[in-house]
Amino acid sequence: MTLGIKQEELLSKYQIDLDRRYNNTIPIGWIEMLDELFSKLIEAGWDRKVTQIKEKFGELRFYFYPNVPGLDIIVKTFEDKSSKLCYYCGNPATTESESSWISYRCEEHKRTSWRDFE
Numbered sequence: 001m002t003l004g005i006k007q008e009e010l011l012s013k014y015q016i017d018l019d020r021r022y023n024n025t026i027p028i029g030w031i032e033m034l035d036e037l038f039s040k041l042i043e044a045g046w047d048r049k050v051t052q053i054k055e056k057f058g059e060l061r062f063y064f065y066p067n068v069p070g071l072d073i074i075v076k077t078f079e080d081k082s083s084k085l086c087y088y089c090g091n092p093a094t095t096e097s098e099s100s101w102i103s104y105r106c107e108e109h110k111r112t113s114w115r116d117f118e
């Protein structure tokens with residue numbers, strides 16, 4: 001899946017070196033959260049290299065090599081946080097999607113399909 005404009009803008013804002021050999025899916029509702037994550041990691045000395053950013057079982061998965069101690073703890077905090085945010089808008093999630101595919105949603109986006117955002 002190719003990344004949308006917002007995702008690409010965020011990556012270039014922080015000059016993130018994302019490995020394009022893997023499938024990277026970044027929910028649109030996570031942009032703000034990732035913005036915060038990137039700035040915290042960079043502040044802590046991150047080399048801006050990341051192998052993969054994706055969603056799994058409704059939660060953020062961020063695969064990278066922590067080049068300085070403590071980075072993995074920051075990432076873990078955000079992985080936990082991701083399941084409390086709506087996949088589509090970043091508002092607090094109130095529900096899981098009604099399909100078998102787990103993703104967290106707010107009331108408004110309870111029935112929204114991925115396709116509506118492409």
Ligand SMILES: [Zn+2]
Pocket residue numbers: 086087088089090091105106107108109
């Ligand atoms: Zn929403």
